[in-house]
Structure formats: C-alpha cells, structure tokens
Amino acid sequence: MRSDTPKGELQIRRALITVSDKTGVVDLAKALIRSGAEIVATGKTAELIVKAGIAVTPIEKVSGSPEAFQGRMKTLSFPVCSGILYRRGDEKDEADLKKLSITPIDCVVVNFYPFEAAAARDGITPEALIEEVDVGGPTLVRAAAKNAPDVLVLTDPLQYARVIEELGQNETVMHSTAQEFAGVAWNKILKYDQAIADKLGQGRSTRKLRYGENPHQKAELQFDPDGPIDWDSKLTPQELSYNNIWDLSSAYALASDLREIAPDSTGVVIVKHNNPCGVSLLPRTAKAAGTTKVAVNAIGVPANSSDSAQKQALLKAWEGDPVSAFGGVLVFTDPIEGDTALWLSEKFVELIAAPGLHAEHPALKILLARRKNLKAVSIRRFGEMPAETQMAVPGGRLVQSSDTGNQDPLRSVTKTPWPENRTQLARFGIAVTRALKSNAVALVRESSQGDFQLIGAGQGQPNRIEALEKLAIPRALGVLKEIGGKISECILISDAFFPFRDTVDAAHQAGIRYIIQPGGSLKDVDSVLACDETGICMAFTGVRHFKH
Numbered sequence: 001m002r003s004d005t006p007k008g009e010l011q012i013r014r015a016l017i018t019v020s021d022k023t024g025v026v027d028l029a030k031a032l033i034r035s036g037a038e039i040v041a042t043g044k045t046a047e048l049i050v051k052a053g054i055a056v057t058p059i060e061k062v063s064g065s066p067e068a069f070q071g072r073m074k075t076l077s078f079p080v081c082s083g084i085l086y087r088r089g090d091e092k093d094e095a096d097l098k099k100l101s102i103t104p105i106d107c108v109v110v111n112f113y114p115f116e117a118a119a120a121r122d123g124i125t126p127e128a129l130i131e132e133v134d135v136g137g138p139t140l141v142r143a144a145a146k147n148a149p150d151v152l153v154l155t156d157p158l159q160y161a162r163v164i165e166e167l168g169q170n171e172t173v174m175h176s177t178a179q180e181f182a183g184v185a186w187n188k189i190l191k192y193d194q195a196i197a198d199k200l201g202q203g204r205s206t207r208k209l210r211y212g213e214n215p216h217q218k219a220e221l222q223f224d225p226d227g228p229i230d231w232d233s234k235l236t237p238q239e240l241s242y243n244n245i246w247d248l249s250s251a252y253a254l255a256s257d258l259r260e261i262a263p264d265s266t267g268v269v270i271v272k273h274n275n276p277c278g279v280s281l282l283p284r285t286a287k288a289a290g291t292t293k294v295a296v297n298a299i300g301v302p303a304n305s306s307d308s309a310q311k312q313a314l315l316k317a318w319e320g321d322p323v324s325a326f327g328g329v330l331v332f333t334d335p336i337e338g339d340t341a342l343w344l345s346e347k348f349v350e351l352i353a354a355p356g357l358h359a360e361h362p363a364l365k366i367l368l369a370r371r372k373n374l375k376a377v378s379i380r381r382f383g384e385m386p387a388e389t390q391m392a393v394p395g396g397r398l399v400q401s402s403d404t405g406n407q408d409p410l411r412s413v414t415k416t417p418w419p420e421n422r423t424q425l426a427r428f429g430i431a432v433t434r435a436l437k438s439n440a441v442a443l444v445r446e447s448s449q450g451d452f453q454l455i456g457a458g459q460g461q462p463n464r465i466e467a468l469e470k471l472a473i474p475r476a477l478g479v480l481k482e483i484g485g486k487i488s489e490c491i492l493i494s495d496a497f498f499p500f501r502d503t504v505d506a507a508h509q510a511g512i513r514y515i516i517q518p519g520g521s522l523k524d525v526d527s528v529l530a531c532d533e534t535g536i537c538m539a540f541t542g543v544r545h546f547k548h
Contacts, residue, residue, distance in 0.1 A: 009172035010152055014083075015107035017049070018042040018059070018075055018137065020114055023157040026052045028109065031164040035171040040105070042074050043067070062103050075136040084108060084143040088150040107152040107173075108144035112137045112188070116195045120218065133196055141185050148182030149175035155188045198222055205232065212242045221245060228252075228384035235359055235376040236368065244329065244351050244375060247271045250435060251331040252353070254279065256382040257431035259333050260406050261424070262452075266310045267333040268317040270325045275459050276435050277324035280316035281428055282451040284309045284334075308337040314344065316453045319483060321475065325349075333382065336363035345370040353377040406431055408541035413519070413528050416537040422491060426516050426539070428452040429493035434545040439464045440495040441503075443476040443512075445485060455479040455490065464494065465502050473510045487511045495545040497521040504530040504538075513537060518544045 015032050017039060019025055029039050029049045041049055042059045049056050060066050063077035083105040087093040097104070113134035118124055144153035152173050154163065159181055166173045199206060205225045212219035219242045223231045229252060231245070240248075251271040258267035258281050270278035286309045310332065318325050326347070332340070332354035341363035344352070348371070357364055357378040367374055391398045408430055412418035418426075429444040429452075436442060436459035443456040456476025458467030476487055492507055494517040504527050507515060515531065519540030531538045 008175045009170065010106065010149060010175060010178055011172050012037045012106045012152065012167075014038045014040060014103065014105050015109060016040045016059070016062075016075070016080070016084075016105050016140065017109040018045050018140070019109060019111045020134075021111045021157060022048055024160045025049070025109070025157070026054070028154075028160040028164060029054050031167045032107070035167045037107070043071070062105075072135070075140055079103065080105065081139070081143055084140065084151055085147055087147070105151070107154070108140050109154045110137045110141050111155055111157070112192050115192065115199075119195070119199050129199070133200075134192070138189050138192060141189060145182040145185040145189075149178035152178045153182055153185045155181070155185050159184070207231070209242050209245075210239065213246075217242075226380075228379065228381040229353070230378040230380055233357070233376075233378045235357055235364060235378065236374055238373055238375045240351070240375060240377070247274055247329040248331065248351060248353055248377060250274050251276070251329055252379065252382070253385060254431060254435040255331040255333050256385065257406055257434075258428070259382045261427050261431060265333075266313050268310070268313045269331045270317050270321075270328045271331075272324045272328045275437055275457070276432055276454065277321040277328065277457070278317035279320065279428075279432050279454040280313045280451060281453075282309050282313040282316065282449065286312060286449050286451065306339075308339050310334055310337045311340045311343055312449075313451065314340055316447075316451055318347075320454045320456075320479060329353075331379070336361070338363055338366065341366040349374065351375040351377065353379050355379045355382075403434060403545060403547075408543045410516070410539040410541060411519075412537070412539050413524075414531045414536065414538045416531075416535060418537055418539040422446075422514060425452055426491055426493070426514075429454075429491050429516060430541065430545070432457070433493045433495045434547065436460075436495065436547065438495055438546045438548060439467050440545075440547070441468050441472045442493050443472050443487070443490045444493065445490045447485070464496070464498070465506060468492070468503055469506050473506070477510075488513050490514070491516060493517070495547070497524065497544070498527045499523060501526040501530040503527070504534070504536065508534040508536060515539075516541065518542060520544065 012032060012035060015037050017025060017029065018041060022045065025045065026049060032039060033054055038057055039049060039054060040057045040059055040062055046056045046058060059075055063080050065077055067074050079102055082102045086097050086102065113132045115132045118129055118132040141153055141155055144151045154160065162177065163173055166177060205223055207221045209219040209221060211217055221231060225232060251269045254276055255267055255269045262281050265281045265283050267281045269276055327350050329351045330349055335356040336354045345367050357376055364376055385402055385404050388399055388401050406427055410418055410423060410426060425444060425446045429442055432444060432454050433440050433442045436457055439461045440459040442454060445453050445455055456472040456479065458471030461467035476490060480487060488511045490512065491514040492512050497518050497520045498504065499521050500523060513536055515536060515538040517540060519542060
C-alpha cells in the first residue's frame with residue numbers, strides 16, 4: 001500500500017464485498033489484496049474468496065454482531081455504515097471515528113438479490129418472492145454513493161476490469177472513476193426499487209398473461225385496480241392477451257378524443273394491429289334514414305328507421321374497412337345498445353369494450369349467445385391517459401410527455417380560406433391520424449346526417465406519398481363507390497409536414513380539395529403554391545403527431 005496518495009486518487013484500505021452475482025469477484029479481490037487492501041466479506045462470498053487462497057475478514061468482526069434471522073441481518077449495523085459514511089478529512093467526523101473505534105471502509109462491492117428474475121419465475125410464492133427483496137445491499141450502496149469519490153462503489157461485474165487496471169497502475173483508483181460509478185449506483189437503486197414497487201407496491205395489481213406479443217415471449221399486465229379501464233373484469237371466460245390489451249389501449253385513447261371533440265355524439269373505434277381501421281362519430285339524436293344504399297352495399301345490412309344512433313355509428317365505422325374490422329378490437333363511447341349487440345353478434349370480433357358492461361348486461365348476453373369466444377372489458381372513465389410514455393432502450397429508458405389534447409390551432413395558409421364549418425371534422429381527422437402509425441395520412445368525411453367517418457387511411461409507411469397514393473386514396477374511393485359520396489368533400493389529414501409539393505399534386509389528381517397538415521417544412525411555400533394553383537384549401541396546425 002502506498003504511503004502517499006496522489007491528489008484526485010483513492011487509496012483503498014479496506015473493501016467490503018457482498019454479492020449475489022459472483023462473476024469476476026475473485027479477480028477483483030486479488031487486485032485489491034495486491035494494492036494493500038483488506039477484504040471484508042459475507043457468507044458465500046467470503047467462502048468463494050477464501051477458497052481462492054485470499055485472506056478474508058468476516059463481516060461479523062467489523063459489525064460486532066453475528067448473522068441473524070436466517071440471513072436477513074448480515075451487514076446492516078452502525079459500525080459498518082459508519083465506516084462507509086464518515087467524511088474523510090473532516091475533523092469532527094475523524095474524531096468520532098476514533099472515539100467510536102470505527103473501522104473505515106473505502107470500497108463497497110455489492111450487487112442485489114435478483115428480485116426481477118425471481119418475480120419472473122413461474123410458480124414463485126409471495127413468501128419466496130419477499131425473501132428476494134434486498135435490504136442491506138441497497139443501504140450499503142446508497143451510503144457509498146453518497147460518500148463518493150472518497151468511497152468507491154461497484155454494482156456491476158463489468159466495472160471490475162477498469163478498477164483492476166487502475167489498481168495495477170498505481171495501487172489507487174481515480175476519483176473520477178469513483179464519481180462515475182456512484183452515478184451508476186444511484187440508477188441501480190432506482191431501477192431495483194422501481195421493480196419492487198411495480199410488483200409489490202400498494203395500488204397496483206399484476207396479472208400473468210399467456211404470452212407476450214408473440215408466443216415465445218413472457219408477459220404480464222401491471223395495472224391500477226381502480227384505473228379507467230377495468231382490466232380485472234371477468235365478463236367472459238376468455239382471458240385478455242398482450243395484443244388485446246395493447247390494441248384496446250390505443251382504441252381507448254382515440255375514443256377518449258372523440259368524447260372530448262363531440263360530447264353530444266356517440267362514437268365507435270375499431271382497431272386492428274394497433275391502427276384504427278374504422279372510426280365514426282354520430283350525434284346521439286340522429287335518426288336512421290331507412291334502407292339505404294350505404295348499409296346494403298357496404299355491409300349487407302339495411303338500416304331501419306328505429307336503429308339507435310349507436311348502431312348507425314357502428315355501421316359507419318364498419319363500412320370504412322369491413323375486411324380489417326374482422327377480428328378487430330372495438331371500443332364504444334356509450335353503453336352498448338341492444339340493436340348494436342344484435343347486429344354485432346353476426347360478426348367476428350376479438351374484443352369489445354364500453355362503459356357500464358357487466359356479466360348480466362343484456363347486450364353482452366346477446367353477444368355471448370352467438371360468440372362464445374368474445375372478450376369484453378368494462379370502461380369506467382374516459383380521458384385518463386398516462387402523463388408520460390416510457391420505452392426501454394439498450395442501457396436506458398426513453399421518457400416523454402404523452403401526445404394528448406385536441407385543440408391544435410388551424411391556420412389557413414392558402415388563398416382559399418379554411419371554412420369554419422369544417423373545423424370540427426378536421427379535429428376528428430386529426431385525432432384519427434394521431435392514432436395511426438407514422439407515416440400516416442387519413443381521409444375523413446361528414447355525411448348529411450352530421451356524422452364523421454374515417455373512409456381511408458395510409459399508415460406505417462416510410463414514404464408519405466405512397467401512404468396517400470397507394471393506400472388512403474384507393475381505400476377511400478372504394479368506400480365511396482359503395483356508400484355514395486365524393487372525395488372532394490373529404491378532408492385529407494397528415495401527421496407530419498409535406499417535404500415537397502408531390503403530396504398536394506397527388507391529392508389534386510384524386511379530387512381532394514381540403515388538406516390539414518402541421519407545416520414546418522423548409523419547402524412549405526411550394527405546397528402552399530401548389531394548393532393555390534389548384535384551388536385546394538389548406539390549413540397548418542403547427543403540431544406534428546408522429547407515432548412509432
């Protein structure tokens with residue numbers, strides 16, 4: 001051991017090692033011994049190091065207490081924590097150290113009990129799982145991280161090689177290394193505590209799912225039992241799948257938007273593979289127009305003058321893309337009506353969700369009489385979306401505020417001003433487009449009854465012009481051929497700006513006269529000029545809605 005420690009470097013006199021993952025720990029212990037450090041260790045960690053021929057001081061000699069309570073108490077003690085936490089060079093702390101006969105600890109090597117791995121094991125009991133909650137480890141790590149850079153804390157075997165190298169060069173560790181590893185330690189504590197809170201915290205429930213997005217993936221649902229969607233409702237014998245839950249969440253978000261846009265209307269959202277394929281919004285006071293070409297040609301069911309507004313809304317949503325609606329996930333903004341259930345019982349759908357559903361609901365009984373494998377969920381409240389979204393990435397986590405709200409400003413940018421009477425339809429279209437995977441465009445229409453309807457969408461495309469030309473326009477023209485109507489009365493909405501005028505040119509060739517887009521391209525002026533040349537009315541929102 002060096003008698004003089006250079007400034008900015010840490011001399012390790014004593015290292016406490018207590019690890020669950022023992023990878024590389026013997027090599028680290030050897031390097032510490034060569035630099036003059038004393039090794040203090042616990043239980044099986046000590047056994048492994050001693051077996052390698054390295055002298056170890058048992059933790060009991062430092063703590064002054066034996067291991068107790070079947071291993072629950074090992075390292076937690078006043079002497080051990082004091083040896084880590086006292087401030088080096090502080091006169092009062094140094095005096096206390098001497099007065100209390102505290103043994104200094106300059107390095108803490110800890111990795112926690114594998115709680116997450118244990119929680120993922122099939123069949124683990126609550127009693128067994130609680131024993132995987134590490135108490136002493138996080139306490140030691142927190143103390144060491146608080147006292148960096150005067151104490152080195154190692155929480156990952158991947159850190160050992162760097163420390164071994166630095167010890168080999170100068171028998172010390174750089175303060176910068178200790179400070180960096182303290183930052184890693186804080187994140188380890190956060191992640192570990194979050195995993196425990198997610199699994200065991202009050203106010204959350206957990207349900208094992210049959211599998212994840214694919215059969216070879218494990219999955220579970222962690223949820224608030226009093227949340228806006230009753231994920232624990234046992235309305236049918238069929239269990240929700242991972243993909244059901246993901247699709248329903250997307251449909252719920254869009255249905256919440258519909259309720260905000262038009263509180264006096266009833267809405268239906270049909271989602272397939274996390275994309276809306278059928279969406280409609282109809283005033284609750286709307287009356288069916290009788291047998292029409294719309295219902296007969298599009299979906300083969302004539303409307304009846306006594307049809308509820310909800311059933312009409314369902315027909316409108318379904319006719320927007322009958323092929324994709326097959327096997328889809330449906331969310332209704334209002335309690336399900338009897339005539340809605342009767343019509344839907346003739347169709348194959350995977351899952352329905354609506355307010356007020358319960359096991360004895362008459363509409364649900366109608367559906368289950370024909371569709372034994374139907375899944376159903378009750379919605380308690382609309383409009384309660386997470387404040388932020390999170391996604392795990394290699395070595396980190398992406399966190400962002402959620403893309404919510406339905407008040408994107410509309411700024412007319414063409415010679416032909418944006419007509420006020422199309423603003424509400426535009427907001428409907430923006431909500432639909434925001435729910436589509438990018439790149440996304442949508443075509444929406446308003447009928448003489450005042451209903452809003454998605455009639456064509458292009459989504460999930462790396463090429464925006466093809467999303468319009470090859471998907472949205474052909475689909476819309478196909479629907480309009482069946483139900484009647486002109487594409488010139490539809491609004492085209494894009495989730496992001498047009499980098500060139502080609503999208504406007506394609507819209508003009510199809511007969512589209514109304515466009516909503518965020519704007520923000522360096523070549524916005526080209527798109528505006530293209531609109532002015534062809535008489536298209538376009539408005540910018542200034543708000544992009546990418547969804548990946």
